[in-house]
Amino acid sequence: MSSPSDTNQVAAMAEEGAVSRFFRATEIDSRMIGMIAALMVVWAGFDIYSGILRPNVGLFGGSFLTPRNLWTLLVQTSSIAIMSTGMVLLIVMRQLDLSVGSMLSTIAVAIGVLQVFKLGPWLGVGNEYIWIIAVVCGIALGAIIGGFNGLLTAYAGIPAFIVTLGGLIAYSGVAWALIRGETVAPMDKTFKLIGGNGPLASIGPFWSWVVAILACGLVVLGLLNGRRERRRVNFPQRPVWAEVFLGLVGSIAILGATAVVNSYPWAPKVIENYAKDNGLAIPPGIEDKNGDAICMAGEAVVRCVDGLIFYTGYAIPVLIALAVGFAMSFISKRTRFGRYVYATGGNPEAADLSGINTRWLTVKVFMLMGILVAISAIITSARLDAATNSLGQFNELYVIAAVVIGGTALAGGVGTIYGAMLGALLMQSLQSGMTLLNFESAYKDMVVGTVLVTAVFVDQVYRRRVK
Amino acid sequence: MMKLATAFAAGVAMSLAFAGVASAKDKTIAVSWKTFQEERWKTDEAAIKAVVEAAGDKYISTDAQGSAQKQAADIEGLISQKVDVILIVAFDSDAILPSIKQISDAGIKSIAYDVQFEDPSALYVTFDNVGVGRLMAKTMLEKGKSEGNFAFIKGDKGDPNATFLFEGITEVLKDGLDSGKIKNVCETFTDGWKPDGAQKNMEQCLTSNNNAIDAVVSENDGMAGGVVAALEAQGLAGSVPVTGQDGDKAALNRVALGTQLVSVWKDSRALGKVAGEAAVALAEGTAIDALPGVQKFKEGKKGIEMNSILLAPNPITKDNLADVITAGWISKEEACAGVAAGSVAACN
Incomplete structure (x- = not known):
């Protein structure tokens, strides 16, 4: 660790304050810290307030910071979070997709039908191939619609705003026409699991720990790989303490989140039904209304502390969202495609002159957006166990808001995947929290709108300060 | 000029036709639809047409294609054709008023079909919308739960119907709410009546009450679907009664499966039939207030008193599921999909 660049950096750092030295050494985006801090404040606030109204088992005595609510929050966020990762790339490229909501309803209805x-009548209801065919067709349809938006934008020269505004209106018509405004239900049994509605659509504590340990491994591997790459291209290294710190924080966050989702017990009724269906014996025990397990008290099934109990673990849509986030971060940072996207967003003319086929690139990014919308459509319809043309309505607004709250500049060139996903989580936290507190919905809208504008304002001020 | 001439010629032809036979038959009943883009109006049209033609009268219609101007022009055309009664599904209930004046000046009777416009000369035929809310609550008390923690999942806050419904609901539940037998533990509007929004709202409600919810009053079937999905995740679907309205196919199937208590059904065929019969009677010269079932109605925006026929909707539960099947609204297979043999009479 005694290369010349290292010593230079150390000398420069000595002149800085402790905080900025810390950020410089760890290379953490301080805006991300700001967002996480905002999120923590919001969470704590909701928990304290809900605790005052109705005491519960949350961290501060409320019902917001409970494993159950956090688990639900993650599931509720996943659909918007997935779409926001694609929207980041579009906005970075100075494009926009207003049609994601209508596209979502079209795809959801199409795969529902x-x-x-x-497939139900043709293969027989419950056939194990139904969900695979539905998922593949949904994703293909998403790619086609997205690609079509992209072609019109890139090759026909129509501004993306107009193309997708038209799409917003037209695709909602398609969704309506497909089923004439009716509801398609119920979905295939296996397909339904993708929605993560309820404990049975989760992977359970064991596999959650497996996933967590693999993720920690990835964090460490990523850090090691980063060091090797930096050495190869003779780039200044982070100090070892900073690397260790990042590895520890990353791992603790992953393990902590896993511990939370793993401590969300199944609802007693669900345990009871599961035990009945699978012929499990329910142990005898003494009734305790505060317990999460179930026991037999004579003939009756009651809640108790020491009895039959299962824990949930990560819900499938949350895992999908995390995987999408990881993949999209990788694509945006580590692939040529991603670098071209940022280069084009920073300066389209320069990118074009330097040989990037910006038109084809635009089509590809729109197509990627379509695929992500399809994944969200699959999750949303699976979660509701039904498809209607109203699914996805207004989603374009929430997706764009999440991206903007996450620090993506509408002027293009700047934006991160994790920022957008955190933005989605913040928006959903506000909405869920206010519903939990029984806020009137007019106030909910006012708060969400205000937060959106304030977040962008704070971001602007911050950027100017940094400059 | 050509248009005027044609209209004139048509008018002459029409009046000649009428001059020939002045009997009770051969009257012309016209309908001015606001739009034919929505599937449901086709059902209504079939019902009206059947009644009119069975009485030996003539049925004609125009489609305003979702435009208030087009509707005004349509109505002028109908007046010049000297029809006897015009049924109107108003696209804009205020912009239509000058046209209604023209109709009554020409001595033609008008019927406000399903959408109200406030003109005392017209007959208003619709379903009793406050009644839908009352019926939901009544069915909940009689066949679901009559005490405990109630959750209220309301429709879009911008839609006056969401509030009308809630008025009807609270009116029936008032005694229970006042005495404390019924506790309102969650009450929330749902943007755009969206089922996935209702699902999230219900999840939050279950979380904040630790699943201690005894009954859910959802204002329509789509949202009831979201509510049932949220209940299912907690193993509560089927043990917590849920209301709804519209007679959605998926909801009727839930009623059969037992996960939804009731879907209040407004049969547009019944509405069409009643309106058609009223139109035929008016064409034959019956006075508006002499029609069967007419009552005064002044609950509109401006509070103008009108003659109206308000149809009672039909609350569909497990017990009368056969009503929707025999009416041909839904097939037995669709309604009974996945239902265990012998659990619902209508499915046997």
């Missing part, structure tokens, strides 16, 4: 009215 496919599995309920076509």
